[in-house]
Amino acid sequence: MVSVEPTADRTESVPADAALHRRLVYGDESALNEAYAVYGGLVRAVAVRVTGSRGAAEDVAQEVFAQLWSRPYGFDPRRGSLRTWLSVLAHRRAVDWVRSEARHRKAAQADDSALQAIPDAGPGPDEAVVDRERSLLLHSALAGLPEPQREVVHLAYFAGRTYRQAARELGIPEGTAKTRLRSALRKLAESLTDPPDRALGRGA
Incomplete structure (x- = not known):
């Protein structure tokens, strides 16, 4: 994918969604960087709230903007704002990350249980x-x-x-x-x- 550099949000200069969408469809890389500069912070904030991990949030943000770049037709400016579309997409990606982490933890716990048979131990769920x-x-x-x-x-x-x-x-x-x-x-x-x-x- 085209790399995007993390920058501070510039919410005072939000681009027009329809115009930005056209530029993305035509493969204008500057449009992707512009979208990331304006909405990257919001996408990361959504991901942090869901995952509780800044590292995971950065990964989610890269995936979200990779999808915006590779499949710009997924966003329809007639149906809503780019801000909402990106944040909802960030939700979905972050939720997928949490579910994947939960599956990995359960698998690890199952492995531990198989290796360590401790009567009446019944380990409780981790707070995180x-x-x-x-x-x-x-x-x-x-x-x-x-x-x-x-x-x-x-x-x-x-x-x-x-x-x-x-x-x-x-x-x-x-x-x-x-x-x-x-x-x-x-x-x-x-x-x-x-x-x-x-x-x-x-x-x-």
Whole structure:
């Protein structure tokens, strides 16, 4: 893939999504670097929240922008903003990473159990694994929100914006942004009502 250099976000100069998309389709490498400069920090922030690992977040960011470069038609500017598309894609990649790590841990634990038969030991789950599973549930629920609500949550939770700032960035009234944020939080709370063990058991 074309390499992109990590830089500080330049959110004050967000490029027009449609124009940037056209440049990516035509293979303009500067468009990829421009997208990374503006949205790279947000993508890494999403990945860190899910994985709890900065190293994993960097890997996720590279995968996300590699997909943007190799398959630019995957993003449709008529259906939503590039910010939302990239952050949702970062969610999916980061969730995949967490699931892969969980599988590796379970395999390692199974190997340890086979090698060390300790009566009544019953090793409990590692705290970091529990945290990641909870994070996985949260971000899976977030990915299921309607896009207008997801946009506000991403800006408020991941980008650290107030609902007023989110409203300005999205070009919507402040009252609309506040309502969408409240509705999103209520839906997330309803989605996460089940205990983590039971919710994870259904997905197994």
